[in-house]
Amino acid sequence: MPQTGAARRRAGRPAAAVLDQAGITAAALRLIGKTGYDGLTMAALARSLNVAPSALYNHVESKRDVLLLVEDHLTALVDVTAFAAEPWESAVRKWAWSYRDVFAEHTPLIPVIAVLPVTDAPQTLAMYETVSAGFRAAGFPEERIVSAIVALESFIFGSAYDVTAPADIFDSGSMAESTPSFTGAVRSLAALGHEKPADVAFSLGLEALIAGFGALRE
Amino acid sequence: MPQTGAARRRAGRPAAAVLDQAGITAAALRLIGKTGYDGLTMAALARSLNVAPSALYNHVESKRDVLLLVEDHLTALVDVTAFAAEPWESAVRKWAWSYRDVFAEHTPLIPVIAVLPVTDAPQTLAMYETVSAGFRAAGFPEERIVSAIVALESFIFGSAYDVTAPADIFDSGSMAESTPSFTGAVRSLAALGHEKPADVAFSLGLEALIAGFGALRE
DNA sequence: CTAATAAATGAATGGCATTCATTTAGTGGT
């Protein structure tokens, strides 16, 4: 029984390295799953790895670095396989839903991703390569490929937030009488049924984008 | 000369109230303009109002409350006037561009807005009312109005982030050879010209959404 | 063998939002 709870490691470099980026990434994901992004602190991360907080800084430069590692790991989970096997429309559809679903659980990463140079994220770059090759193969004019992908991504990120919104987000409360048009529209959407509102909106927007962009193909 | 720099106010309730929500909102906006959202701390906000930090908590419950005040103030700046005067397509177009431009300067608010019950933000609710009335008047089926607005908003929020991205965000760097399709697409977009890439992508996506949603009108 | 480097500990540091006891001023009721 070498340890109970927190085994004290004596100061100095250990015989075998305890930490590496892959381990830090995995621990961060585990921690996020358990405690959410609020619980992801450098101290908690260190504790979950049975290490002093300062030890992390031998492997990452900052907490932002940790978020980048997580982001790149998650991007690899986005399903781009359809671009190899299916027509453009359904490939884009599957990719977009998968992309949204992955990041809906990780919206705190969105501000990081949105400003992230692709150089710093190899998996993300790989996704772009597959997607842009799919657009090209589908006859998309080259100079519009990036803009179309960016537009889709913007919609996807915004929609990922939408998934996390509380169910009563559109409850106009005491202002209902002064906002008849909006209140009525909210009511008639609710009356419609069981499908999640975020999914309805995402589907509506995505199909419009696919139809609009599909018309650009030569 | 009653004061140089920071006039010390003695403890206890002053004869006339120093703070109110409108003043806090205005000071927060001034501070954000000068120092960005990183500089918006409760301490800095208090200093700019010549007040102790704890005094703020007599008027707001938390920093999130301050962000909400700012958000609602900014939403009132979004231009919805076209819904009263112009055809649906151009009204949506003007609203969307204005909405994006306002929040492109305030992306740190987006995570707050996206999850914000409209009850808590009267100006925001007022905007929804005007927009949904415009959709209704244009012959939009009632049960799709909210979904269409949500989809547009998602696209707008995502695109607002895009505006703030660094110019070299798509520079694939040393990975250029392994990502020929993407690298080529980035190059041919750059070759195209002067318009800002974020504007091109926003226009492309917005026109697709307007065209797609326009077809839903009865 | 020795110098440089890598990877850990543990003890700061400074900043942050927030809370609380205290002080003072206005307000509503009798």
Next chain:
DNA sequence: ACCACTAAATGAATGCCATTCATTTATTAG
């Protein structure tokens, strides 16, 4: 006119956070 209550300020904590630094120990290069 008095008194209790509430509102609005100060100033001094509190606890958490990311990050830095001196120090220790082990591995690696020359």
